[in-house]
Amino acid sequence: MSLKSLDPRVTRLELPENPTEPTPKPELDQLITYEVFHQKKENAAYTYVGPVHAANEEVAFLFGKEQYSRRYACTGMWVTETKNVMVTPYTDEAVSVYDVIRIQPENVTENVGKTAENYEIFHLKKRGKAHQHMGTVSATSYEDALAEAKSQFGDKKPCVNVWVIKAADMFRSEEEDKDIWSTTKEKEYREATAYRVLDKITKYKEENPVA
């Protein structure tokens, strides 16, 4: 006998009426996480929205889109594996992180032969808010990128935390796929503004005055 539910979907799952103990899960049963950034409108800075669990960046992108853009306007999305994000310490709100972290002065000889690449710099303005993209710097290492970020964006205060991500590690939505972000007026059924019942209530009250 399987469980008969009020939900026909559950009845179809054919749940055992007396379930056995669940089988213990292997330790590995945990997907890695990806951090998702979205762009609210054209030319706006990309902003951190949250993580998803996924197998690779393509899957993370699919998941990120549905989780973080379905209810908000979005014109583009970036995702990167969590381990690709280098994070400075968080500072007090009165203090800029650039004034607190010790950045190794650039060692010219050490960088000889290293090719520079692009790094994306994100600032957190206030604790509890979300990291925002400040710009891209060219550098030979994360440390170097942070130093570069300090010279370019160090005056942009407040900044309680910085994230540094290699541009090459960022999986980005394609320009040619812009149309996947377009939303239609018909989707307003999931917006609070689509529901207006005041007229119905007023009419009801008029027709049924309280005795």
Place this chain on the structure above:
Amino acid sequence: MYGGGNIFEATKFDDLATEDPVKLAEFEARIARGEKIEPNDWMPELYRKQLIRMIEQHAHSEIIGALPEGTWITRAPGFRRKMAQMAKVQDEVGHGQLLYSAAETLGKSREAMLTDLINGKSKYSNVFNYPAVTWADSNIISWLIDAGAIVNQMANAKGSYGPYCRALDRICAEEAFHLKYGHDAVVHMATGSPKQREMIQAALNRWWPPIMTFFGPSDKMSTHTETLVRWKVKMATNDECRQQFLDMYVPKIWELGLTVPDPKLHKNADGVWEYTEPDWVEFKEVINGNGPCNKERLAVRRTAEEKGAWVRRALLAPKKEAKYIKPLA
């Protein structure tokens, strides 16, 4: 810096926070200043534990909460309701995802949390152990349970833990749709045909007692509670939430000519709602697994996990060496 195991050296923190009392004082001062705590800040073990517990239970409540309303997802009447019901239940799953992520930043993996849920080790909101008998029950849940959840969540969104606040900001924005959608559906039923009206009143009668227990019994003020209040983990007392809920929604129920099945319910001269004390014995019974739907809710979740296990195994496959690290924020 951390993330890939790379740590940038922090001068200030190391200098200031060598001693626990100092760290604690700094931590408390930060909260007192109204600043949020972020994942890699030092935090007392109790703070971490309590937050994991609270956020995890909240997350479980979302994904289990998807089930009572999901009962009617394939039967919602008409396009408008059908699509909105899907979106609404989907949001609950989405909220679960956001909250598990927030809890993960504190060091407990999502899989570990889901395992604890399935094993009955961790709890979720009691109210979801009641059945959605008709379509009207689903409307009452969308409106009033979500209304209760918003009261709670708005309070918690002012709490001290950054990732939880970020998740709650997003959740509260989405809940605004739930509330309006639920209210819209209830109003249509209450002002509709006699049959619809009868359905919605019956659903309200069924759901009122669980709704009254939604915020939990009156808090016992202990040192422990005081600490959690000072740390902005607990943002409002259960009674405060209940009063706020009654204040906001009882008039909206009454204006539709619906009756609340509690003859004692009224607002007294001091502006405080008086009501029949909810049945806390039953409440405890249900929490302990003996409610009308506990067994089914957990069985569904367990089956979903088991049936989906091959997908997760397959997604893990190419990245066997990839190591899980907790999300950042």
Place this chain on the structure above:
Amino acid sequence: MNTEALKDLLYKIADDQLILGHRNSEWTGFGPMLEEDIAFSSMAQDKLGHSLAFYKILHELGEAEPDTVAFTRNANQFHNCQLVELPIGEYDFSLIRHFLFDNAEILRFDMLTRSSYEPIAKVATKLKGEVKYHVLHANTMIKQLGSSTDEAIERLQNSLNEALPYALGIFEKSKFDNELIAEGIFEGEEKLQTQWLENIKKVLSQTHLELPDLNTITPKFGGRYGEHTEHLQPLLDEMAEVFSIDPTAEW
């Protein structure tokens, strides 16, 4: 223009979307992982939205209101292909169905953007981006899972074998096919199927899945003419359970 042909085309498109959207909403809350649960729910909503858009065109052509059309017809009045009405089964089957269906759907939308019947072209242009995401989702998941564990590959292969005869039923010609082509309304099922086959082969070639020899398969036809499996009527009864308490009520 032959209105009967036009309506027949619109009904089969909208019915496919309604029934598949309904089926996929059965996953909401039960998905194999939270993120995928959310993605399936979104696509289910999109499908519902698409069917509503096409039922609205039908309404403008004199058919009943979308709610009436969707919630009060019997199975034999539905023109969806049988593929979409099959139960959701396990996730492998639902994913394979989604892959097979949406790879056809995107091509159909692409053709419809060029339709000589303007309301159709407009709707197709507006909604195409959503179908594009559906295909991106399907192809990414198939590529990922179809080249992962033996267990996943075996499941997907079995589901592919099972779904394929029904998938070929997507392309069952209506009696108006030639007429629609001649009038530039729709470029026809045959052309659609040829392109579809190329596209799904391209994806499957990046996996360990094998496309069975199509010559050995008998397509499951009938859906486009109102002949359905035993699964459709119960689905419709379930969908209309509340609506039929009082079809004239505002819910």
